[in-house]
Amino acid sequence: MRRDQRRAHHDKVSAPTLVEVEYNGQIVVVPKRIAKALPYLTERELQNLGVEL
Secondary structure, eight states, X not given: OHXXXXXXXXXXXXXXXXXXXXXXXXXXXXEHHHHTTGGGSOHHHHHHHTOOX
């Protein structure tokens, strides 16, 4: 039991940090890791990533 408790805190997965970015005149909420690449992505690629336009 102690072993499992000691190892448990490494398994936490945190939610991605969301930022608001302007894309084609719209405010879009995307994960921070996608925000830098946003100008280079097509609308189809954004939809595949789960970004709603």
